Amino acid sequence: MWRFYGDDVAGARRLVDAALAAGITLLDTADIYGEHHGFGASETLLGRVLREAPELRDRMVLATKGGIRPGVPYDSRAAWLGQALDDSLRRLGVDHVDLYQIHRPDLLTHPEEAARALDDARQAGKIRAIGVSNHSAAQVQALARFLPVPIVSQQPELSPLYVAPMFDGVLDQAMERNMAVLAWSPIGGGRLMKPESDRDRAVAALLDAAAETAGVDRAAAAYAWLMAHPARPIPILGTQDAARIARANEAYRVRWNRADWYRVLEASLGTKMP
Structure with a gap:
């Protein structure tokens, strides 16, 4: 809100x-x-x-x-x-x-x-x-x-374009303490829908591939990518469009396999995982 x-x-x-x-x-x-x-x-x-x-x-x-x-x-x-x-x-x-x-x-x-x-x-x-x-x-x-x-x-702020909480202990602590994770700006403040950089476009392309397979839009694929993390993040939608709100639960139609999930993370980080 x-x-x-x-x-x-x-x-x-x-x-x-x-x-x-x-x-x-x-x-x-x-x-x-x-x-x-x-x-x-x-x-x-x-x-x-x-x-x-x-x-x-x-x-x-x-x-x-x-x-x-x-x-x-x-x-x-x-x-x-x-x-x-x-x-x-x-x-x-x-x-x-x-x-x-x-x-x-x-x-x-x-x-x-x-x-x-x-x-x-x-x-x-x-x-x-x-x-x-x-x-x-x-x-x-x-x-x-x-x-x-x-x-x-x-x-925390958390999106396919902002993954710091996956590495700085925030999500680890949430899992340890059984805390709900409410992810704000889950589509990167809108940048995933209108990519501004090569990095943004690389992440968006991978989300699009998953979205096309599931028959959903890019935002739903992004929400699903976050929700696949074992901390079970809850995306906080910022849209003021009732139609987009109505489609948000299409995220449950997306299934990320481990390899594709890590490809998104690597695109976000701009480097291969060690």
């Missing part, structure tokens, strides 16, 4: 309906999303949808994020996280979210303080589970040290 904002409530409802109809139940937003249209714009629009159709709430896993503060830029102090969460709940028009994530690590807040704020909110019933976004494996470990409950999710 990074680009989910504005005043077209009917159009926003169509996007939510398209996702739920396709079996997509995780709706992931953040207080910073839509900032250029006003801080909290994405949450506000989703809140308007839920006020018009409150029955949708029970059909979704509602996730949001806090900890980015315009002009600061990061703040995970207890006072700010508490205020940010309350503001998110107000904009969404709900009394709790299923998953609350620290959006980016705040280097000036001790993880014990952030953990205390998150667990206070959990015990108050405002959040059901705790996650992080854009955290290193070490930062996750430090935060987890002070929490009485597990961190259930990690949200």
Whole structure:
């Protein structure tokens, strides 16, 4: 829901309906999303949808994020996280979210303080589970040290064009801790659909070969490539096109064999695996 904002409530409802109809139940937003249209714009629009159709709430896993503060830029102090969460709940028009994530690590807040704020909110019933976004494996470990409950999710940038989490310990830690991996920008910020470099085109060509075999589009092949990893990444779609949302579950029609999967990785890295 990074680009989910504005005043077209009917159009926003169509996007939510398209996702739920396709079996997509995780709706992931953040207080910073839509900032250029006003801080909290994405949450506000989703809140308007839920006020018009409150029955949708029970059909979704509602996730949001806090900890980015315009002009600061990061703040995970207890006072700010508490205020940010309350503001998110107000904009969404709900009394709790299923998953609350620290959006980016705040280097000036001790993880014990952030953990205390998150667990206070959990015990108050405002959040059901705790996650992080854009955290290193070490930062996750430090935060987890002070929490009485597990961190259930990690949200890294991850795509066939950005594979760093496969090598920097983020996906390994997710598997070790049984954390869900929510992959943002799974088609490389759109670059897989409009390749800009020889590397982009090489990766796209390999995805196209798999897509053609399965009778799907390149995006579905990219989602399937991510989902083939044993950490079981969940691609976070950024599209605002209901038709593309409806086709996203075609990813399940793609079957990557080991050799072809590694060819995509090698094209992304620009080198053969050692």
